[in-house]
Amino acid sequence: MEQREIEIFLTLADELHFGRAAARLHVSTARVSQTIKKLERRVGAPLFERTSRRVGLTPLGRGLRDELGPAYQQIRAAVDAAVAAGHGTSETLRVGFIGAASGRFVLEVARAFRAEYPDCAVALVENQFGGGLGPLRAHEIDMVLATVPPRGARQVELTAGSVLLEEDQLLAVSARHRFARRSSVSFSDVARTTILRTPPAISDYWDQTLIPQRTPDGRPVERGPTFETSQEMLALVGAGVGSYPVSAQFTSYYARPDVAYVPIHDAPPYQRRFLWCSAAETTTIRAFDRVAVALARAHTA
Structure with missing residues (x-):
């Protein structure tokens, strides 16, 4: 071959x-x-x-x-x-992440990478949810660990690395919502709630693929206010303003008494991968992604 x-x-x-x-x-x-x-x-x-x-x-x-x-x-x-x-090679690789769980994994990858490439420094950069892929496209960072929507959100100018982690989809609802007492909901149930909107900066990447205008059975999905950060989204959910699909990591890192996380039993899992600008790809970026793949596989072995 x-x-x-x-x-x-x-x-x-x-x-x-x-x-x-x-x-x-x-x-x-x-x-x-x-x-x-x-x-x-x-x-x-x-x-x-x-x-x-x-x-x-x-x-x-x-x-x-x-x-x-x-x-x-x-x-x-x-x-x-x-x-x-x-x-x-003695460059500094700038690696972005969003959220506590992603930050923890990126730190592990950085340690393993530095052990293999001691002459290459790694700078970790926390990105805000509302910034979307703006820092990547502005070349403020070289790559970012992103939770990729299940329906793709592939974009021509970006390269997606291998799947590192998969997480179930959950629906974040107010603890007072009727869905909070359920063991799970279907994707069609999403139409029975008001779904919050992501910031404009990431709507093209995330929102348009994550939340369709209609559910599989044809019901329109009502949209609510826009949020900028994960904490702002959870505050709106806890107040009963709307709901929003999230990954399973939220149950461990964003537990709140006013928010319930209900599994969406017929939704495909989210995938976490590194993304980088195709035109800016370097050997160092590919090497960092390779180390991440090896570490992810070691975790699941």
Whole structure:
């Protein structure tokens, strides 16, 4: 197998979506499809199960991913280390994060990265929710750990790293709301509440993909006031002004007596990944993402 074939296979195995894999690799969807078909002909059996609704790995595909993945990451690490040594890398990598849980993980990655690349400094930068991807696009930071909406929010000028963490979706509601007494709600139940709005700076990235105008059964979703920060959102929720979908980390880091977190049982999980500007990608950024992937896998092993 050629390096590009391995890269395409592993990326599709990570994304399980031909369009997203193509966008991440900066190639056409047809290129990804053709490469996978070529590999399957060579292997003699399907590596992926494809339907009109989903893409999944076959048992053979999972085995190939598990065998190739660590070896490919080791090769990438060796190349990155050689490039860093050859260029005398001593830059400061500015890594953004939003929220306490993300900050804790980024700090762990930074420690592991510094152990491997002692000449490269890492500056952690806390971003406010309302700022969206503004600091990244303004080149105030080099990369940011972001909770990516389940329906994608892929943008042409951005590169998304591998999935590091997945978290269930919860609906934050007032502790006095009737949903607070439920064990779970459906995504269609969202239309029975007023959903708060995200700040304009991130509406294109987050809000338009997270909250559709209508639920799957056709009901319009009523929208409420706009919030700028996570704490402001929770204050509005606690006051009964509206509700908002959040990730599972909120139960540990943002517990409040006036807010209840109810699982949305039919919603796909959120994915946390590093994002960076494609045009500004460097060997150091790729190396930091690689260290993050290894650390995330160690946590789930």
